[in-house]
Amino acid sequence: MKQHHADIVIVGAGAAGLSCALSALEAGSTVINIERAPRDMMGGNTRWTEANMLLKGGPDQEGFELNDMFYMSYGINKGFHVDPDIEAETVSDYENWSQLAKTAQFVDPELLGSFAEAVAPTLEWLTERGIKIDPKQAAPLPFCIESIPYVQIYGGGLAIVESLTPRIEEKGGQFLFETTANKLIEENGTVVGVRCSGKDNETIQVYGKVVLASGGFEGNPQMLVQYGGKNNRYLRPVAKGGHYNKGEGLRMALELNAAAAGDWSDCHQQVVDPRTGLQEAMANIWPYGVMVNQRGERFINEAPNAIFEWQEAPPEAIMEQPGGIAYTIYDEKLASDKDCNWKYGIRTDKPPIKADSIEELAAQLMIPPAKLKQTINEYNRACVNADKVKRGGVLGELLVKGHLDGATTEGINPPKENFAAPIDSPPYYCYPAISSICFTHGGLRTNGQAQVVNASGEVIPGLYAAGETVGMHYGNYTVGTSVLRGLCFGRIAGQHASKKE
Ligand SMILES: Cc1cc2nc3c(=O)[nH]c(=O)nc-3n(C[C@H](O)[C@H](O)[C@H](O)COP(=O)(O)OP(=O)(O)OC[C@H]3O[C@@H](n4cnc5c(N)ncnc54)[C@H](O)[C@@H]3O)c2cc1C
Structure with a gap:
């Protein structure tokens, strides 16, 4: 059985996994990205997206700023019939929230605030690292309304994959391609690594803090029907990348009693x-x-x-x-x-x-x-x-x-x-x-630092999640935010996991 060691082990190499790897390397950590796909198909959904982002756009726009639709849409789609007492608690600091609030089924303000704050610095950080985004350019989408100009990453998600991957490798980051993570390794309540299967189903153990950036379960027909009902049998991933996201990241965290979040019966279609x-x-x-x-x-x-x-x-x-x-x-x-x-x-x-x-x-x-x-x-x-x-x-x-x-x-x-x-x-x-299906809405509950919390609202030490793996949609998806959340929370996870205790 093969073994590898790094400070941080990242499952997945899409927007969330790559942004996590680079930020962690820059913070002085060693990293290994585990990626199910072969190198030429790496990047999950990220590889195929145009990467439209819900930013203010247009000729007068200078820096990166979220479009007003961001708060409006997340506000409308924050959760179903949220208990007002629980919601009221969230005006206090996150540390003071009860376990009910820390695990409630809603888009919590701590997570949303952390996301919004991270957008501008994350995009500036990326542009300094070769990703081209011009807020002055805005493109309406087929079927999107003109009052939402989207700002695109030049070259779309493929540019994220092709720009960040060589940088990660130059800095010593390692990729294990055609390797699938399937079980978390835990010691006394702390996640210390992940068990994977490689070619010929060989078992590989990779030790380090674990960041789950493995997308949702849009590539898993069994889970789609299990959580969304029988009509989901007709769903097909909207691009080849979605087939690689089969939900192991979610399943292995739930096995450790991670809290679920987002609407597990729903998806963006x-x-x-x-x-x-x-x-x-x-x-x-x-x-x-x-x-x-x-x-x-x-x-x-x-x-x-x-x-x-x-x-x-x-x-x-x-x-x-x-x-x-x-x-x-x-x-x-x-x-x-x-x-x-x-x-x-x-x-x-x-x-x-x-x-x-x-x-x-x-x-x-x-x-x-x-x-x-x-x-x-x-x-x-x-x-x-x-x-x-x-x-x-x-x-x-x-x-x-x-x-x-x-x-x-x-x-x-x-x-x-x-x-x-x-x-x-x-x-x-x-x-x-x-x-x-573009991506599933059901995912894990994390705090604003991308740490996964358990069903009692306690942080699971050594375990992070970012991107689609985090559940933050109820009702309509806030369009133009999925690449952004991957990039932002990937970076947050990489930085936080690099902190020495
Ligand atoms: C065609 C298309 C258009 C889109 N358009 C937009 C848009 O305009 N704007 C927007 O914001 N969003 C858009 N999206 C959604 C957005 O692209 C994704 O939600 C986002 O890129 C997801 O990033 P991620 O890193 O969380 O997941 P992904 O990019 O999907 O990466 C997950 C990675 O994990 C790997 N993986 C999965 N399971 C395992 C495992 N067990 N072990 C090892 N590796 C594993 C996969 O191979 C993959 O590389 C679009 C998606 C598609 C497909």
Whole structure:
């Protein structure tokens, strides 16, 4: 059996694991990163993200500052029916909180405050280490609203992986690739290392303080169904990196009675085209068409209001349909609309399925043709003020409240409340749509120093967690914060674990 020793052992080499490793090395620690993937696939979800960050952005912006949406969104999504007495306690210093507060199911202000404070210094630290971010550049996302300009890391998450990995190695950091951590080693209540399996299932023990930066469990179908219910069987990771995150980091900490946090039944989802393995293969154009299921029935109001208010609704609704699949149908009127930048919402590399009639389209989709024809006819008849349809500009911008056109249906259920124009101009087109998983919301409870606490609110000595491994989402994900939290809490963990007791 092989053994390795370092001051700090980090499980995972995504945003959280790499930022942790570099900060720990700079603080004088020795580090080993354990990474399940081979070197050319390292980096989990981080490798595939565009790394949009919820920062103030635009021509006048100088430094790094969180967008106001940060507090608003976390405030709205802080937890479900939080006990007001427990919440009231959190105005005092964290040391004075009761064990109930330290383990309660909510986004605690200690954690959120620590996150917010870390953003500017962490991003400055990264830019000094070769990561390029320009707050003056801001990009709206397909399906994100214009009032949230996102600031991107140039080169996305891959740039984080490719910039930080060589720096870590130059400073003596070691990577154990194709090695999977599966059990924490504990002595008298203190975590002193982690047991791993390598090639040929060889057991490897790596000793040191342990930082779990191993993502969520989006790559583990068994855990997804166990915690989220049977519709989760249809979920597919939105990018290849998610397959590597199988939840061992969470399981081994829970075995030591770590406190759980975040909504374990929920996850951040996106609608993608199942015909391609491309990351984030979206075709986010259903507000301009209709969405039907395999039975040929509509099942959702395709354009109710600003997308930000219901971004998770379509993927959740699709998972509830037979076979977990849906079809976005539109016609030549949209396809030939040159004034409207509707293709902005399309990222799939597959062309739409095309047919000269609705019945022919149905046959290609294996939907009963008569039923699809009936659904489209009913929808067309219900479009009562199609002359008001106003497409144009960037799709994302149009979906801001106030940019909606109010062209609606009458007398059908579900209604379509905006952009309701008849689908009657052949040829007809369709993008298939499934729900994909970006990351899971369930994770571990940590304090503001990234130390994992147990179910009684006590710190588990020698154990830290950062990034997706920490549970801090209830309800809607605060978009543009997941890369940031990985970078910030990874660095916090690396610095804190490097302190000599
Ligand atoms: C396509 C896509 C687009 C996204 N867009 C955005 C965006 O614009 N903005 C944003 O903020 N977020 C975005 N996200 C989410 C964000 O990228 C991730 O949540 C974040 O990067 C996660 O960082 P992490 O370090 O916590 O986990 P990861 O980057 O997933 O790293 C986890 C690492 O742990 C390794 N690992 C897992 N289990 C083990 C084990 N048992 N032993 C050893 N190694 C293990 C994995 O191989 C992986 O390298 C996106 C994600 C995807 C996939």
